[in-house]
Amino acid sequence: MAARVVASRRSFLGHSYNLVGVIAALVILTWTLIAIFAPYIIPHSIGDIVDDDYFGPIRQGLWLGSDYLGRDMLSRVLMGARYTVGISLAAVVIACFSGVVLGMIAAVTGGWLDTCLSRFLDAMNSIPSKLFGLVVVAAVGSSIPVLILTLAVIYTPGAYRFARALAVNINTMDFMTVARVRGESIIYLIGSEILPNIIRPVLADFGLRFVFIVLLLSGLSFLGLGLQPPLADWGALVRENIGGLPFAAPAVIVPSLAIASLTISVNLLIDNLPNKIRDRDA
Amino acid sequence: MTSGVLNLVLKRLAIAVVTLLIVLFAVFFATSMLPGDTASILLGQAATPEAVAGLREAMHLNDPAILRFLLWLVGLLHGDLGTSYANNMPVAALIGGRLLNTMELAGITTLLSVPLALMLGITAAMLRGSFYDRTVTILSIGIISVPEFMVATLAVLLFAVYLRWLPALSSVNEAHSLTDILRIYAMPVITLTFVISAQMIRMTRAAVIETLSTPYVEMALLKGASRSRMVLKHALPNALGPIVNAVALSLSYLVGGVIIVETIFNYPGIAKLMVDAVATRDLPLIQSCAMIFCLGYLLLITAADIIAIMSNPRLR
Numbered sequence: 001m002a003a004r005v006v007a008s009r010r011s012f013l014g015h016s017y018n019l020v021g022v023i024a025a026l027v028i029l030t031w032t033l034i035a036i037f038a039p040y041i042i043p044h045s046i047g048d049i050v051d052d053d054y055f056g057p058i059r060q061g062l063w064l065g066s067d068y069l070g071r072d073m074l075s076r077v078l079m080g081a082r083y084t085v086g087i088s089l090a091a092v093v094i095a096c097f098s099g100v101v102l103g104m105i106a107a108v109t110g111g112w113l114d115t116c117l118s119r120f121l122d123a124m125n126s127i128p129s130k131l132f133g134l135v136v137v138a139a140v141g142s143s144i145p146v147l148i149l150t151l152a153v154i155y156t157p158g159a160y161r162f163a164r165a166l167a168v169n170i171n172t173m174d175f176m177t178v179a180r181v182r183g184e185s186i187i188y189l190i191g192s193e194i195l196p197n198i199i200r201p202v203l204a205d206f207g208l209r210f211v212f213i214v215l216l217l218s219g220l221s222f223l224g225l226g227l228q229p230p231l232a233d234w235g236a237l238v239r240e241n242i243g244g245l246p247f248a249a250p251a252v253i254v255p256s257l258a259i260a261s262l263t264i265s266v267n268l269l270i271d272n273l274p275n276k277i278r279d280r281d282a
Numbered sequence: 283m284t285s286g287v288l289n290l291v292l293k294r295l296a297i298a299v300v301t302l303l304i305v306l307f308a309v310f311f312a313t314s315m316l317p318g319d320t321a322s323i324l325l326g327q328a329a330t331p332e333a334v335a336g337l338r339e340a341m342h343l344n345d346p347a348i349l350r351f352l353l354w355l356v357g358l359l360h361g362d363l364g365t366s367y368a369n370n371m372p373v374a375a376l377i378g379g380r381l382l383n384t385m386e387l388a389g390i391t392t393l394l395s396v397p398l399a400l401m402l403g404i405t406a407a408m409l410r411g412s413f414y415d416r417t418v419t420i421l422s423i424g425i426i427s428v429p430e431f432m433v434a435t436l437a438v439l440l441f442a443v444y445l446r447w448l449p450a451l452s453s454v455n456e457a458h459s460l461t462d463i464l465r466i467y468a469m470p471v472i473t474l475t476f477v478i479s480a481q482m483i484r485m486t487r488a489a490v491i492e493t494l495s496t497p498y499v500e501m502a503l504l505k506g507a508s509r510s511r512m513v514l515k516h517a518l519p520n521a522l523g524p525i526v527n528a529v530a531l532s533l534s535y536l537v538g539g540v541i542i543v544e545t546i547f548n549y550p551g552i553a554k555l556m557v558d559a560v561a562t563r564d565l566p567l568i569q570s571c572a573m574i575f576c577l578g579y580l581l582l583i584t585a586a587d588i589i590a591i592m593s594n595p596r597l598r
Contacts, residue, residue, distance in 0.1 A: 126576070134572070135309060215428075242435070246442075259432065267427050
């Protein structure tokens with residue numbers, strides 16, 4: 001087992017990578033590029049009806065068939081990448097930034113601030129994520145900023161818990177005591193002493209949280225509570241084309257595969273990161 | 283059980299109660315943030331201002347939010363869940379039968395997935411690194427990595443479209459014979475079992491592998507105990523706590539799972555009721571459904587924590 005792993009690893013930039021990890025990284029890179037450049041590469045406008053038939057099969061000119069209104073599926077999936085990747089990325093950045101900063105502050109400060117924050121965020125964590133999404137959408141309606149903020153709020157407690165647990169360990173180190181005695185400010189303590197020591201596991205956690213957010217966003221959109229038409233992310237594409245399921249139309253299969261390719265790639269990339277980066281106790 | 287464990291368990295229960303209060307508070311305020319005046323929505327456009335004012339008074343809408351929250355809580359304690367805005371029926375009557383349907387779905391799924399997942403998880407851990415282990419691991423990672431609705435659509439494609447064994451929709455009212463019932467529950471249960479089992483397999487496998495790497499298991503190995511004896515006599519009794527913990531935690535995924543599965547298969551349960559209530563903005567119904575889900579979720583994760591505390595021999 002060990003020999004096989006060693007043989008399949010390649011050295012690059014001081015770290016060794018294995019093949020699965022490299023392929024996963026390429027898939028993620030591809031979707032990211034598509035998300036950025038989608039408006040310039042789509043063959044048809046996403047609203048144009050280009051096929052006389054609905055749920056058309058794959059054929060020349062319509063590489064992924066047509067949807068329930070006869071629109072070009074390839075263009076819609078490429079544009080869907082923009083929303084799924086974009087919204088999830090924005091949400092995960094907000095969630096991890098606020099979670100990690102609060103977690104480090106709680107660990108360094110301790111006392112009542114730590115207790116209150118931990119209690120409150122643990123309570124937030126006890127609300128099932130889909131339910132939270134449902135209630136918020138019922139209350140304020142669904143728009144891109146609301147979705148980003150809701151997803152960020154749902155996944156902040158997890159990021160907080162993770163970062164706090166790591167930061168508490170670092171906080172007991174001698175160099176932290178020295179820095180405190182020097183009279184350093186809390187911003188210096190968390191930014192220059194703690195963060196560099198927990199950044200690698202935090203980045204791995206960032207990836208996992210991104211997957212959770214993509215799954216939740218797709219789930220909400222699938223329920224009709226995410227992006228509203230005419231915009232459509234991958235979850236919404238599956239929803240609007242679910243009528244094609246009995247004929248196994250590409251319009252319902254392709255967006256599903258798109259979601260799976262993204263989430264499985266991120267999972268595989270994290271699983272195959274060099275141990276140095278992945279190890280939680282850095 | 284010593285007082286130390288008892289204290290920890292009581293502390294955990296107290297935290298659960300506080301959490302429940304915070305959650306109820308959050309649900310209440312999220313739903314009362316809805317734009318629009320409830321009284322004028324209820325009475326329609328033809329209502330006189332006096333009628334609206336009267337109804338506002340009667341519904342305590344003029345009171346401060348905190349007072350309304352307390353009134354709502356007192357009502358809950360009396361079993362009064364309020365009246366649905368959409369069809370003017372008591373929420374309790376709307377929920378009753380639906381809750382039973384959801385419990386049936388969750389119950390059948392639990393009965394199926396727990397033995398299946400434990401068997402796969404434990405055997406995968408015993409045969410760690412083998413082809414069998416890698417297949418089980420990859421399949422469970424695959425299921426965890428995709429949204430629940432995709433597992434459901436794949437199940438429909440396989441069983442209803444290609445094999446034509448099962449209908450794609452369920453309607454409990456049409457159940458007349460045993461085969462009907464089997465056909466109605468099959469799709470939702472299969473989908474949920476996949477989702478829940480995948481989580482459970484991963485956690486069970488991790489728990490057993492962790493126990494297998496402890497010094498006393500190594501000792502048993504050095505002593506010359508057979509592999510099965512090592513697992514069954516030495517590792518499993520000690521891994522029991524973490525495994526039950528994993529089971530309870532995985533079952534909490536049922537909460538998210540039923541929301542998707544009931545919607546897809548049109549299953550008349552409480553999650554479908556709630557998704558419909560969100561569409562019609564029926565506040566009392568949303569509040570009550572959300573509360574039931576949070577309660578179930580909280581019960582499961584609290585149970586998981588308490589089992590973890592009780593099974594830790596260092597605390598005993």
